[in-house]
Amino acid sequence: MSDGRPAARRSPGDPWGGVRPFSIKTKLGALVVISVLITTGLMMIALRTQTELRFITVFSMIATLLITQFVAHSLTAPLDEMNTVARSISQGDYTRRVRESRRDELGDLAQTINVMADELEAQDRQRKELVANVSHELRTPIAGLRAVLENIVDGVTEADPETMRTALKQTERLGRLVETLLDLSRLDNGVVPLKKRRFEVWPYLSGVLKEANMVASARAGIASGSGSHTRADVHLHLDVFPSDLTGHADPERIHQVVANLIDNAVKHSPPHGRVTVRARRGATPGSLELEVLDEGPGIPKSEWHRVFERFNRGVVARPHGPGSDGGTGLGLAIARWAVDLHGGRIGVAESERGCRILVTLPGEPTVQS
Numbered sequence: 001m002s003d004g005r006p007a008a009r010r011s012p013g014d015p016w017g018g019v020r021p022f023s024i025k026t027k028l029g030a031l032v033v034i035s036v037l038i039t040t041g042l043m044m045i046a047l048r049t050q051t052e053l054r055f056i057t058v059f060s061m062i063a064t065l066l067i068t069q070f071v072a073h074s075l076t077a078p079l080d081e082m083n084t085v086a087r088s089i090s091q092g093d094y095t096r097r098v099r100e101s102r103r104d105e106l107g108d109l110a111q112t113i114n115v116m117a118d119e120l121e122a123q124d125r126q127r128k129e130l131v132a133n134v135s136h137e138l139r140t141p142i143a144g145l146r147a148v149l150e151n152i153v154d155g156v157t158e159a160d161p162e163t164m165r166t167a168l169k170q171t172e173r174l175g176r177l178v179e180t181l182l183d184l185s186r187l188d189n190g191v192v193p194l195k196k197r198r199f200e201v202w203p204y205l206s207g208v209l210k211e212a213n214m215v216a217s218a219r220a221g222i223a224s225g226s227g228s229h230t231r232a233d234v235h236l237h238l239d240v241f242p243s244d245l246t247g248h249a250d251p252e253r254i255h256q257v258v259a260n261l262i263d264n265a266v267k268h269s270p271p272h273g274r275v276t277v278r279a280r281r282g283a284t285p286g287s288l289e290l291e292v293l294d295e296g297p298g299i300p301k302s303e304w305h306r307v308f309e310r311f312n313r314g315v316v317a318r319p320h321g322p323g324s325d326g327g328t329g330l331g332l333a334i335a336r337w338a339v340d341l342h343g344g345r346i347g348v349a350e351s352e353r354g355c356r357i358l359v360t361l362p363g364e365p366t367v368q369s
Contacts, residue, residue, distance in 0.1 A: 026104075031071050035064045078106045082113055089113075094121035129333075136334060137256065138174065140263075144214070145170040166214045173211075194250040194341055198364070201245040201279045201288070202238075208258050209236045209277060212266075234269045236262065239278040247279075247288040248364040253338040254290075257346075260335045261292040261357050268296035268355065286363020294354040304348040308336040335359075 039060045046056040081098055088096040094117050098110040148167045151157040213236060247254075258277065265275040278291040299307060335357075339346040342361055349358040 028071075031067060034067055038063045038067075075106065078102060078110065082106075082110060085113060085117070089117055089120065092124075094124060129337075138178075140259070141170040141174040145174065169211060169214070194253065196248055196250050196342075196364075198246055198248050199251055201247050202240045202243055204247075204251060204254075205238055205240065205258065205277055205279060208255055209238055209262070212236060212259065212262050233272045234266045235272070235274045236266075237274055237276045239276055241280060245279055245281065245288075247361060248286060249288070249342055249361050253341060254361075256338045257335045257359060258290065258292070260332065261359075264332060265292050265294035265296070265355065265357075269294045270296060282360055282363070284363060288361045288363070290359040290361070291349070291356060292359075293351060293356045296354045298351065298353070298355050299348055307348055308332045308346065332357075 042056045042060050042063075078098070085096045085098050097114050097117060100107055100110045100114065102110065145167055148157075148163060148170070152159050152163065157163050262275060262277065269275055273295040275295075276291075276293045278293065280289045280291075281287070282289045336346050339359055339361070344359060344361040346357065346359045349356045
């Protein structure tokens, strides 16, 4: 990583060995030259003034020591600072940085330490985000499965095929999340490629909405038994055009995107509101545009840039609908993370009513002959 300064690299035909005007080699060489000049000058003065040699020797040593002390301090002071910063980094404090005001080898070392601190801080942040994201993703299928099983145990619903299929669906979803737990960190670093494939948008999104409805119904069963409100009153609507529209992406990651956007839209919908999931062809060949629209209070433009930050719950203190909790503020952050993996874009778009989130996924890359 470079900051725009020319690197002092030694070329095969460089007789100076990569010496720079402000390098440590230059400073030490200047120290030797100045010491010799001082001693020579004092000797010439002694010969002309007939001063005793011992005085000249003492003056020469004092002058040389003062200059050496000045140069040594200029070298050891940044080393002490680097040592302090390195010790803080080793103890887990990645916020400390070394000043990069020098133009010698110590300046390069300071830059290297700062780059290392940036990378360690990024890795630590990714690790924390991974734990938070995975915990958030595991919560939904576990809650849905628990709701179904508790309803069966309490006798609220019977263990009919449809109910068991709902439980099986959540179990399969949970299993896929557990299986990909170790792959998420490598996916985040680009080590493992996304499992992209061509899929039909209508049946795929229809399945995502059906699963969201089943989870909402299962939660509603528990909530009605406890006397609390639910968000099962929100109607989910799917709008895909043309009907044979296809996309090229990792279905599991896009499931994360759509499910989290729907969950966020439902939480902020008014009673008996409507959430629309819309899919259209993108502006570029093969690209896909997904929209999730709700009828809630919307998001002020001043907050658009903060919507996808981790743990950000917006300026609305409570979700618009009755009985909804604000969540952890990770849903939209997870959606942005998954879209970024695809090289796509996600953001808040203009809407006459409520909130409109627009996702653009690139098409399948073409192979040029």
